[in-house]
Amino acid sequence: MKMxxxxxxxxxxxxxxxxxxxxxxxxMTVTEVKGRGEQKGIKLQYRGSFVEVDLLHKIKMEIVVEDEMVDEVVETICRNARTGKFGDGRIFVVPVEKSVRIRTGEVVNGEN
Ligand SMILES: Nc1ncnc2c1ncn2[C@@H]1O[C@H](COP(=O)(O)OP(=O)(O)OP(=O)(O)O)[C@@H](O)[C@H]1O
Ligand SMILES: [Mg+2]
Structure with missing residues (x-):
């Protein structure tokens, strides 16, 4: 499993x-977040003067899937989130050791 x-x-x-x-x-889990990438925020023109914005609003999605789904999910996100401009976002893939469904106690181990 990967997140x-x-x-x-x-x-x-x-x-x-x-x-x-x-x-x-x-x-999925979805959170409103603030962040910055390599450009460290951006400069916006506001009423004629430049205003530096340090952190920009983004959406964070956390999705845990079986290993064989990872490439398809990553490609789908890339294809639909892209504008081609700075700030389109980043995707991180992280190993997941275990998942427990609280209602049933069902355990899924990471290597499955
Ligand atoms: N190294 C990082 N660690 C954690 N979060 C990051 C990292 N890089 C980017 N992010 C998150 O992703 C968001 C979007 O980043 P952004 O798309 O600007 O990345 P970038 O690497 O600067 O790419 P680009 O050059 O296309 O702008 C940031 O606001 C931040 O929340
Ligand atoms: Mg950036």
């Missing part, structure tokens, strides 16, 4: 969510 952590533009969330649902990828 796919995707930081994307808020305005791209709906397209990503719909595309993932079409592939049967439903379960």
């Amino acid at each position: 796919i952590i995707a930081i994307i533009r808020p305005e791209k969330f709906e397209a990503v969510e719909d595309a993932l649902a079409e592939k049967g990828c439903i379960a």
Whole structure:
């Protein structure tokens, strides 16, 4: 199992969510976050002067899937979250050791 952590533009969330649902990828955790990448925020022109924004609003999606689903989920996120401009986001893939469904006590081990 892997956790796919995707930081994307808020305005791209709906397209990503719909595309993932079409592939049967439903379960996820979604959080509104602030962050910055390699450009360390951006400079916006506001009423004629430049204003530095240190941290930008993003959406963080956390999705745990079996290993064989990882490439498809990552590609789907990339395809639907991309504008080609700075700040499109990043995806991190992290190993997951274990998952427990609280209702039933069902345990899924990471190597499955
Ligand atoms: N190294 C990192 N560690 C943790 N979060 C990161 C990292 N890089 C980017 N992020 C998160 O991803 C968001 C989007 O980053 P961004 O797309 O600007 O990355 P980038 O590497 O600067 O790429 P680009 O050059 O396309 O802008 C950031 O606001 C931050 O939340
Ligand atoms: Mg950036």
